[in-house]
Amino acid sequence: MDTKENNYIQFLGAAGTVTGSKYLLHIDGYHLLIDSGLFQGYRELRRRNWMDFHFPPKDIDAIILTHGHLDHTGYLPRLVKQGFHNPIYCTEPTADLTEIILKDSAKLQEEDAEHANQQGYTKHKPAVPLYDLKDVEKTLPHLRPQPAEKFIELNQNIRFRFRKNAHIPGAAFIEMDIKGKRFVFSGDIGRPDDPMLAHREMPEKADILFTESTYGDRFHPSEKTEDVLKRIIDETLKKGGPLFVSSFAVDRAQDFMYAIWKMKKEGKIPDIPVYLDSPMGTNVSLLFLKYPQWLSMKPEVFGEVFQDTRLVTSIKETFRLARDKKPKIVIAGSGMMNGGRILHYLEMQLGNPAATFILPGYQAAGTRGRQLSEGIPEIKLHGKYFQVRAGIEHIKTMSSHADQKELLSWMSKIENKPEKVFIVHGEPQSADALRVKISHEKGWPCYIPAFLEKVPLDL
Known part of the structure; x- marks a missing residue:
């Protein structure tokens, strides 16, 4: 492409992968x-964070x-x-979450660097x-909640404008009008029946559509989360x-x-003690x-739920719980086991045949969670x-990302035929499967952009 064009978009992340979301519009x-x-x-993906x-x-x-989420905000500093x-x-909850998540990210990076230097x-x-x-x-004063x-x-x-999409509190898809054309950026699209979040909204028009494809090649299991979780608790x-639940702190x-x-309230499981060992998870719960x-x-x-959960407030208590082999449930970050308090529990309990670790939802390629799931x-x-x-x-029933059927349902109210559908935020197989499905069922022109690719916009 001739980079002298006035109007184009460059894909600086979440192109061919689910992480590093960044789309730069030049208008x-x-x-x-x-x-x-x-x-x-x-590692080859993480190295991109260090590039200019x-x-x-x-x-x-x-x-x-x-x-x-960190894969949408973590590069801001x-x-x-x-x-x-x-x-x-951003939306008002996103402003609060961004502060919580960025501070936690910085703290973990400082701790990891210090630990790496000490241990050599x-x-x-x-x-x-x-x-x-x-x-x-220095980053937080730039936030403008709307x-x-x-x-x-x-x-x-x-x-x-922002419209709710039931992924996490504050999550939204973006409807943007540019020189008479409607651009829609999906963000991460949530499930239509989330047990806690307000119902997701759906776009009615899109001339240029950007859709995530995390689960573009599959359907979520029909089994109920409660049934799966009860079985695991009973067996443990x-x-x-x-x-031990390796959990994303947000949602x-x-x-x-x-x-x-x-x-517990319905008498389906014993009154086993439940701990939340995630400072970020505690702050998010308050939101x-x-x-x-x-x-x-x-x-x-939710106030009752929060009161029923014991909050871990110190790393000393984390080490005590990590050594303890008695029955209990500990929810600890991070969701893909690439950092956070869950690492202490892995070190102490991964070799214990009586212990159980739960992985929730999507596990990105290259993470410890993905390795353990495989x-x-x-x-x-x-x-x-x-x-x-x-x-x-x-556990694959708890994903906060829509599956292929739910992605197509989210698009179902779009009355016009988009000029272009960019399929992003998915690994190659899932992105291509969604491309084929949208092209076949709707006849919309779909395109999977590559990292750093520049695509001209007809405006």
Whole structure:
């Protein structure tokens, strides 16, 4: 493509992979970034986080975030560090979540770098974090929280609004009008029957559609989460061991808390102690009470759930629980086991045949969670190898991403035929399967962009 074109989009992340979401729009000299996520998983992907940004950050006029997950927000401090100084638009819960998630990310990176230097298992002399808490503090003042549904004018040619999509609290798809054409950025599309979140909305028009494809090649199991979770809890109690849930701190931890509370209340499982060992998960849980308009349940119900869960407040208590082999349920971050408190439980309990570890939802390629879900006999933690003797359960009914059928349902209210459908945020197989399905069922022109590809926009 001739890069002198005034109007084009460049795919700087979530192209051929599910991580690192970044789409840079160039419209008549105005530069707009949709999402600013970290790459996660394979080392070759993580290395991209350390590269200089592919466009001068100081020249980006604005950033719009679909939601607060790290693979959509985690690169923000790096952009600010490289010169970005303009507004970051998001929903109100996303602003709060972004602060929580970025601070947690910076803290973990600082701790990991320090630990690597102390133990000597780093190739870097010394190991340094991608960004630190000071960088995060410089980033937060740029956040501009906005209400859902209301159009925000960026300039005379561009306006946008957020609409709920039931992925996590505050998550939205973006409807953007550019020079008379409707652009729709799906963000991460949630399930139509989420037990806790407000019902997802659906676009009615899209001239240019960007859709995620995380589960574009499959259907979620029809089995109920409660039935799966009850079986795992019963089997773990029969072995007399502890149950550890490797959970995403945003939404997934709260889903587990609610499901376990509900089963205990209905007498389906014993009154086993439940711990939430995730400082970020605790802070996120409080947001469920702060923004009831993003929930489908009454705040007082979640208040009961929150009170029934014991909160771990110190790393000393984490080590005590990690050594303890008695029956209990511990929910700890992170969801793909690439960091967080769950690593301490893996070190202490992965070799215990009476223990069980639960993996929830999608596990990205290259993560420890993916390795364990595929039956790897040993994993590497902090420079050492640990054999897998504990039970490993991968719950696939709790995903917060729509499957292929649910993705097509989300598009079903679009009345016009889009000029182009860009299929993003999916591994190659899932993206291509969704491309084939949309092309066959709807006759829409679909395209799977490559990393760093520039595509002209007819405006």
